[in-house]
Amino acid sequence: PRVAVLISGRGSNMAALLEAAAAPDYPAEIALVLSNRADAAGLAHAAGRGVPTAVVESRGRPREAFEAALQAELAAHDIELVALAGFMRVLTEGFVRAWEGRMVNIHPSLLPSFPGLDTHARALAAGVRLHGCTVHLVTPGVDEGPIIAQAAVPVLPEDTEAELAARVLAEEHRLYPAALAWLASGRVRLEEGRVVGTLPA
Numbered sequence: 022p023r024v025a026v027l028i029s030g031r032g033s034n035m036a037a038l039l040e041a042a043a044a045p046d047y048p049a050e051i052a053l054v055l056s057n058r059a060d061a062a063g064l065a066h067a068a069g070r071g072v073p074t075a076v077v078e079s080r081g082r083p084r085e086a087f088e089a090a091l092q093a094e095l096a097a098h099d100i101e102l103v104a105l106a107g108f109m110r111v112l113t114e115g116f117v118r119a120w121e122g123r124m125v126n127i128h129p130s131l132l133p134s135f136p137g138l139d140t141h142a143r144a145l146a147a148g149v150r151l152h153g154c155t156v157h158l159v160t161p162g163v164d165e166g167p168i169i170a171q172a173a174v175p176v177l178p179e180d181t182e183a184e185l186a187a188r189v190l191a192e193e194h195r196l197y198p199a200a201l202a203w204l205a206s207g208r209v210r211l212e213e214g215r216v217v218g219t220l221p222a
């Protein structure tokens with residue numbers, strides 16, 4: 022399937038997806054990298070790798086207009102799957118429903134712990150010993166969708182927020198390409214609100 026990766030900034034997860042998808046046997050094609058901000062650093066990386074890019078500005082326009090433009094861009098590129106990767110806009114229920122079972126997100130915590138922002142600081146404050154990242158299907162509730170895959174990392178006694186974030190990010194870069202491949206190949210899918218299929222251990 023043709024995949025669009027949606028970003029808002031740095032785009033390191035997007036870069037990991039592009040890297041993985043360059044392998045001849047990867048079951049998806051990254052056909053578009055789209056940002057809701059023109060200044061997203063990840064756009065230059067994608068363009069440099071020859072991947073089509075687009076900007077659909079979200080700032081200063083009503084949500085409906087933004088999402089209509091987004092949908093039009095995805096349609097123009099014949100996109101079949103959407104991967105959110107550091108995409109910092111909450112999407113409306115209507116948009117999410119239109120992509121049900123075909124839109125995934127990566128979140129930097131072991132959901133359902135720490136949905137939302139500042140996950141690493143909150144994990145440190147909570148004193149958890151394990152932290153990590155989650156790839157999930159997107160549903161209208163933010164960071165609430167059915168989980169496809171997770172990776173855990175230890176929280177070490179002297180960890181700073183930056184150190185913990187870096188440890189999690191390294192796992193994100195491994196997990197996201199794998200989880201997207203499972204969805205793209207049909208190995209996992211959404212059925213009656215749950216993720217089904219043969220998940221690797």
Ligand code: GRF
Nearest residue numbers: 031032033034107127128129
């Ligand atoms: C990642 O930690 C991702 O999980 C979160 O935002 C960060 C984006 O980083 N949603 P990048 O843009 O992929 O480098």
